Amino acid sequence: MCAVKIIVDSTSDIPAEECQRLGIEMIPLKVHFGEETYLDGVTIGPGNFYDMLEASPVMPTTSQPSPNDFLELYKRILDKDPEAQIISFHLSSEFSGTYQSAVIAKSMLEGEHDITVIDSRSASHGFGAAALLAAEMAMEGASKEQIVEAAHRMLKGMRIYFLVDTLEYLQRGGRIGKAAALIGGLLNIKPILTIQDGVVAPVEKTRGTKKAMNRIIEMLEEEFGRSPVHVGIGWSKYDEQAKELLARMQEKFDVRSVRHVLIGSVIGAHVGPGTSAVFMYKA
Numbered sequence: 001m002c003a004v005k006i007i008v009d010s011t012s013d014i015p016a017e018e019c020q021r022l023g024i025e026m027i028p029l030k031v032h033f034g035e036e037t038y039l040d041g042v043t044i045g046p047g048n049f050y051d052m053l054e055a056s057p058v059m060p061t062t063s064q065p066s067p068n069d070f071l072e073l074y075k076r077i078l079d080k081d082p083e084a085q086i087i088s089f090h091l092s093s094e095f096s097g098t099y100q101s102a103v104i105a106k107s108m109l110e111g112e113h114d115i116t117v118i119d120s121r122s123a124s125h126g127f128g129a130a131a132l133l134a135a136e137m138a139m140e141g142a143s144k145e146q147i148v149e150a151a152h153r154m155l156k157g158m159r160i161y162f163l164v165d166t167l168e169y170l171q172r173g174g175r176i177g178k179a180a181a182l183i184g185g186l187l188n189i190k191p192i193l194t195i196q197d198g199v200v201a202p203v204e205k206t207r208g209t210k211k212a213m214n215r216i217i218e219m220l221e222e223e224f225g226r227s228p229v230h231v232g233i234g235w236s237k238y239d240e241q242a243k244e245l246l247a248r249m250q251e252k253f254d255v256r257s258v259r260h261v262l263i264g265s266v267i268g269a270h271v272g273p274g275t276s277a278v279f280m281y282k283a
Contacts, residue, residue, distance in 0.1 A: 004138040004147060005077050007088040009065065009098050010040040012128035013234070013264045022135035027073055029091075029098065029266045032061045040265045049265040050237040050273050059169075060269045064098040070105030078113060085114040085144045089131040089151070093119045094198035095270075116148055120155055121198035125232040125261045125279045130154045158281045159223055161203065161216045162193050162234070163241070165274030170200060192216060209241065217248055220280055228254045232279030234261035236268045242276040249278070256283040 008014060010028040019026050028039040031049065033056055038044035040062075044052075053060065070088075077084055093099040099119045106115045120127030130151040137147045164170065190212040192203040203219070206212040231249055235242035249255060263275060 003081055003083070004085045004087065004134075004142075004144050005081075006131055006135045006138060007073065007077075007086060007102075008128065008131045009090050010042075010264060011091040011096070011098075011123055011266050012089065012131055013124045013261050013267065014128045014132065016041065018132070022132065022139065024131065024135050025073060025077065027065050027069060029065060029096070030063045031265045031269060032063065034058050038265070044265050046237070046262045046264055046268065049268060053268065054273060062096075062266045062269050064096050064101050067101045067104040067108060070102045071108050074105055074109060074113070074115065078109075086116070087134055087144065087148060087151070088115065088117045089120055089127050089134070090118065091123055091127070092121045092195070092198040094121070095123060114144070116144070118148075118151065118155075119198075122155060122158065122160070122195055124263055124267050124277065125234055125259065126158055126160050126195060127155060128261070129158065129230070129232060129259070129279060129281065154281055158279060159220065160195050160277065160279050161219065162271070162275060162277035163190060163209065163212055163216075164193065164271050166272060167191070169270055169272035213241075213245055213248065216245070216278060217252055220249070220278070221252060224253065224280060224282065226254055228256045228283035229280050230257045230259070230283050231255050232259045232261050232277075234263050234275075234277035234279065236263040236271060236275040237273040241274075245276055245278060249280075253280075254283075 007025045010026055028042050031038045031040055031044055088102050090099040090102055102117045106117060133154055134147045134151050189205050190209050191205050192212050194201055194203050206215055233242050233246045
């Protein structure tokens, strides 16, 4: 049986030690502070990124890997194992050109190779969870077709809700999507956001963080009831709100596993510090 190799980009927010344990290859996006450029998860991590973000007089920008970056990675994998089957998971193509770079790199390869590039239509653990599942299945000897089917099923069944401290970062970074209508006059209004059709979308507006968390729990209860679930809980720099959300979910749901997700530099550049995110899918 051919080896199945999993690739992710750094916006999957999978820790380096997990990538190493599961044999996942990670390709970094870039973060730019003025003239300085950093590789997400390589030369900059969440620990120093959020300190820089709050101290910097300029807003950071981000950029995708080039097709040549992907081509080099594909060649390195195929040089080791010419029969390798590759599944490449990436940030929503609505947010970034990363997926397109991967597709272009695939077309640049000479010869016939088995590479599947997946536009997750999601971000962070929203597709990181699917990549982790794929890597675990690959280690257990599942076929590529089984892995791709299971990953797509998880991506389809994943529910994501998140709260930002301010919409400023989404607005300035051009990633605010359908939530643009919420800008202006949001005194003590806490919008609940999600990712829908690959873009940021508003769910509803609540007055204050407590009510927002209550409403998130209610919506998840409507969706999952008492079915066993897996939970991802994400945060950017400050985790108090995320911890409270997790405690509430553990009271209300049949939680089979919890994954803690420190939101990385690229996603963090667009949501800012103080963001909390919930990822839930059926066990």
